[in-house]
Each structure stands twice: as C-alpha cells, then as structure tokens.
Amino acid sequence: MGEITDEDRERVKLLQLITNSKNEFKNLSLKQLSRLQELVEKKDYSHDKKAHKSKVKLLRKINVQIYELTEGRGIWG
Numbered sequence: 001m002g003e004i005t006d007e008d009r010e011r012v013k014l015l016q017l018i019t020n021s022k023n024e025f026k027n028l029s030l031k032q033l034s035r036l037q038e039l040v041e042k043k044d045y046s047h048d049k050k051a052h053k054s055k056v057k058l059l060r061k062i063n064v065q066i067y068e069l070t071e072g073r074g075i076w077g
Contacts, residue, residue: 011039025065
C-alpha cells in the first residue's frame with residue numbers, strides 16, 4: 001500500500017463532511033464540492049469493482065449538487 005498523501009487526507013476530510021450529515025452535500029460550498037469532485041476523480045479504484053461503482057455514483061451526486069448550486073436554483077427555486 002502506498003503513502004497517504006495530503007490529497008488523500010483532504011478527500012477523506014471532505015467525504016466525512018458529507019457522510020456525517022443528513023443533508024449530505026448541503027453543508028459543502030461550491031468550492032468544496034468542486035475540490036471533492038477533483039479529488040475523487042483522481043483516485044483510481046479500478047482494482048476494486050465495488051469501490052469504482054461507488055465512486056461513479058458519488059461523482060454523479062456531486063455533479064447534481066454542483067448543477068443545483070450553479071443553475072438549478074434559478075430554474076426551480
């Protein structure tokens with residue numbers, strides 16, 4: 001297993017913010033969501049099919065939240 005990087009720590013910290021909250025992504029700013037998206041996309045889970053599937057699902061949720069923060073509120077709100 002490789003070294004734990006600063007990016008790994010940052011990714012885990014942001015993931016904890018969404019997993020410890022009932023509102024998931026509501027507590028993250030657009031900047032935090034964008035950074036989490038970037039960090040999750042960088043992480044390679046190709047060796048673990050289940051983890052890779054979770055990664056794709058998480059990225060989909062992040063994308064929806066980013067869209068709602070930037071575009072959706074004006075249309076639906």
